[in-house]
Amino acid sequence: MTEFVLTTHPGLENLAVEELTARRGQAPTGVQTEPGRARLELPDDERPTLLSLRSIHHVTVGLLRRRLTAPVTLDQIERAVADVEVPGLRTAPSFRVRSVRRGHHTFKSGDIERTAGAVFHIETAVKVDLQRPVITVRVDIDGDVLWVGVLLTDRPLSRRAKVYAQRVGLSADLAFAATHVADLQAPTRILDPFCGSGTLLLEAGVVHPRCELWGSDWVPGAVAGARSNLDAAGFTARSFLREQDALHMADVYPPSSFDSIVSNPPFGVKMGARINFFRFYQRFLSQADQLLKPGGRVALWVHRRGQLASAVAAHGRFEAYRWVTVQTGSARPVLVGLRRR
Numbered sequence: 001m002t003e004f005v006l007t008t009h010p011g012l013e014n015l016a017v018e019e020l021t022a023r024r025g026q027a028p029t030g031v032q033t034e035p036g037r038a039r040l041e042l043p044d045d046e047r048p049t050l051l052s053l054r055s056i057h058h059v060t061v062g063l064l065r066r067r068l069t070a071p072v073t074l075d076q077i078e079r080a081v082a083d084v085e086v087p088g089l090r091t092a093p094s095f096r097v098r099s100v101r102r103g104h105h106t107f108k109s110g111d112i113e114r115t116a117g118a119v120f121h122i123e124t125a126v127k128v129d130l131q132r133p134v135i136t137v138r139v140d141i142d143g144d145v146l147w148v149g150v151l152l153t154d155r156p157l158s159r160r161a162k163v164y165a166q167r168v169g170l171s172a173d174l175a176f177a178a179t180h181v182a183d184l185q186a187p188t189r190i191l192d193p194f195c196g197s198g199t200l201l202l203e204a205g206v207v208h209p210r211c212e213l214w215g216s217d218w219v220p221g222a223v224a225g226a227r228s229n230l231d232a233a234g235f236t237a238r239s240f241l242r243e244q245d246a247l248h249m250a251d252v253y254p255p256s257s258f259d260s261i262v263s264n265p266p267f268g269v270k271m272g273a274r275i276n277f278f279r280f281y282q283r284f285l286s287q288a289d290q291l292l293k294p295g296g297r298v299a300l301w302v303h304r305r306g307q308l309a310s311a312v313a314a315h316g317r318f319e320a321y322r323w324v325t326v327q328t329g330s331a332r333p334v335l336v337g338l339r340r341r
């Protein structure tokens with residue numbers, strides 16, 4: 001067994017473990033989660049499964065986890081790192097150290113990289129290459145906990161290429177999380193009525209390879225951008241996009257047309273700034289109620305949990321079955337799963 005560490009948006013760790021469990025048909029062993037990380041054990045030959053997960057940023061082979069003494073100093077990090085034998089490093093042509101630091105410290109992540117890098121270089125005489133290293137060692141500090149591992153991913157797995165991107169676009173791992181929370185078995189038709197650049201439809205199209213992908217937005221440029229993204233993904237024949245106000249979508253789609261609505265409505269940037277969110281969500285739920293099949297699911301990323309919860313309660317036709325709060329920079333968006341009664 002090898003210990004792996006998966007990194008993701010803080011709040012999405014359990015969902016990442018669920019995705020892995022669903023992919024391999026069995027839960028991994030030794031699972032421990034903390035904000036932004038899931039540690040687990042798997043047979044080493046299951047690396048390809050880990051590298052195909054859609055809810056995570058990076059995969060690291062875990063080498064050391066140690067609680068240091070607060071206040072943490074660079075000297076403590078230097079001593080702890082000196083105990084670590086990095087597999088393959090002694091014979092590698094080059095390496096670098098990358099660090100992510102969370103918490104209050106008197107040093108920056110660049111200081112950790114230089115300190116740990118010097119330890120490994122002196123020990124092995126292997127060249128440091130910051131641009132194209134053969135091995136990347138991760139040395140992270142989370143409060144007073146030190147993590148050391150070998151990174152298996154060059155770029156974040158959650159950074160998936162798109163032809164057209166929106167300023168307020170959702171990241172791909174969060175879009176995947178919405179399709180995961182919707183928890184659909186072979187759906188026929190999914191709708192994103194605030195589709196923007198189409199990120200949610202792109203994820204839904206991969207997760208449900210035979211499902212029709214319907215999207216709309218009231219900004220023509222967004223619809224054109226989503227079209228180019230869905231075409232580039234090879235989803236042309238099963239994607240249907242239009243300009244449409246989401247609060248009047250029941251005027252254009254037949255009743256009970258969709259298995260699910262997965263979406264990321266406006267949350268206060270630009271046109272969302274002056275919205276009364278309680279009323280906005282209520283109007284949205286009334287539309288969704290008409291368009292969904294009985295038992296249909298809604299998975300929504302929102303920034304106003306309280307107003308959405310009040311709107312769901314006041315509307316009465318949906319039951320909230322899951323809430324997932326994540327940290328993205330300074331924001332704490334919430335993913336809610338709703339079932340139409």
Ligand SMILES: C[S@@+](CC[C@H](N)C(=O)[O-])C[C@H]1O[C@@H](n2cnc3c(N)ncnc32)[C@H](O)[C@@H]1O
Nearest residue numbers: 169170194195196197199217218245246264266
């Ligand atoms: C947060 S963005 C969605 C971003 C999208 N998930 C992506 O990854 O690109 C919200 C989108 O809703 C659209 N929008 C806002 N109000 C709308 C309405 N009443 N009807 C349709 N679209 C609307 C905006 O134009 C914007 O593209």
